[in-house]
Amino acid sequence: MSRILVTGAQGQLGSEIIKISKEYPTFDFIFVDMEEMPLEDITKVIAFLDKTVPDIIISAGAYTAVDKAEIEKELADQVNHLAIDTISHWCSNNGSKLIHISTDYIFDGTSKLPYNENDIAAPINWYGETKRRGELSIERNLNDAVIIRTSWVYSEYGNNFVKTMLRLMNERESISVVNDQIGTPTYALDLAKAIMKILTSDNLVPGFFHYSNEGEISWYEFAVEINRLSGLNCIINAVTSDQFPTAAKRPNFSLLEKTKIKKTYNVLVPEWKESLAKCLKILNS
Known part of the structure; x- marks a missing residue:
């Protein structure tokens, strides 16, 4: 029985993996969060890994406060970069596999086409920079890791755009939402299922993979659909990013090309409205 360590257990993705883990009795899951394995403390990370000796690590734990990262630069780098460097180095030394979750924010948003796995990374905020440093650390330490970049993650757990909008x-x-940042939301449950599809495949194909739900929308269009599906009458005003300044700059376009993960792992990628409706049914019940 393979021992699977999942970091970020209390986060959106970790919570969804916990929810579906009972469907996979052939795996011995260990779920940890910052209390059990504080990613900002390298010594404790190594000690925990040495104690549990997982066969596979799903690296879902991260510093995700994008604006706050502009101030807490050292902490964001410790969690998103140095801890990942440590984890991937440990995997290399112990023959363990790694599935790591990264972000669309490693791109600068200047593309006119969906970003594929080989497009040049050029982060425009510190969060994206730390996540990119984590990716590069994995590449240096491991030649068989799976790195999944995702975007606009939401679920019934934790803090996210959908719950804030509701x-x-x-x-x-009335509320105002930016309409000039384009991408696709990702329902964390869909991503969790995609990860389990990869875990249960006959052959773990390494490399970068992109995953988000299908579609191409702005945050404004996302909000409009949340409003509509929830039966609310709030007026949604479209504004530009310039009218809604944030501490961290966001890419204007971060749509992800998902052909590779669909072909390699036969992963199902639901349409964004379909997944949003499922999540809202839970949140509004």
């Missing part, structure tokens, strides 16, 4: 739409008569 709260604001219930509190206010």
Whole structure:
């Protein structure tokens, strides 16, 4: 029985993996968060790995406060880069496999076409920079890791755009949402299922893979659909990024090309509206 260590257990993706893990009795899952394995403390990371000796690590734990990362630069780098360097180095020394979750924010957003796995990384904020450093560390330490870049993750767990919009739409008569940042949301449950599809495949093909739900929308269009599906009457105003300044700059275009993961692992990629409806059914029940 393979021992699977999942970091970031209390996060959106980790919570969804926990939910479906009972469907995979042939795996021995160990779920950890920052309390059990603090990613900012390299010594404790190594000690925990030495104690548990996982066969496979699903690296879902990360520093994800994009704006706050501009201030807490050292902490963001420790969690997203140095800890990943340590984990991947440990995997190399112990013959363990690694599936690591990265982000669309490693791209600068200047493309006119969906980003594929070979496009040049050029982060425009510190969060993206630390995640890219983590990717490069894995590449240096391991030649058989799976790195999945995803975007706009939401679920019924944790803090995310969908839950924030629901709260604001219930509190206010109108809200403003940017309409010039283009990408696709990712329902964390769909990503969790894709990861399990990879884990249970006959052959673990290494490399970079992109995964988000199907479609191409702005944050504004995302909000409009949340409003509609929830039966709310909030007025949604479209604004530009310039009208809604944030500490960290966001890529204007971060749509991900998903052909590789679909062909390599026969992964199902649901359409974004379909997945949003499923999540909202849970959140609004």
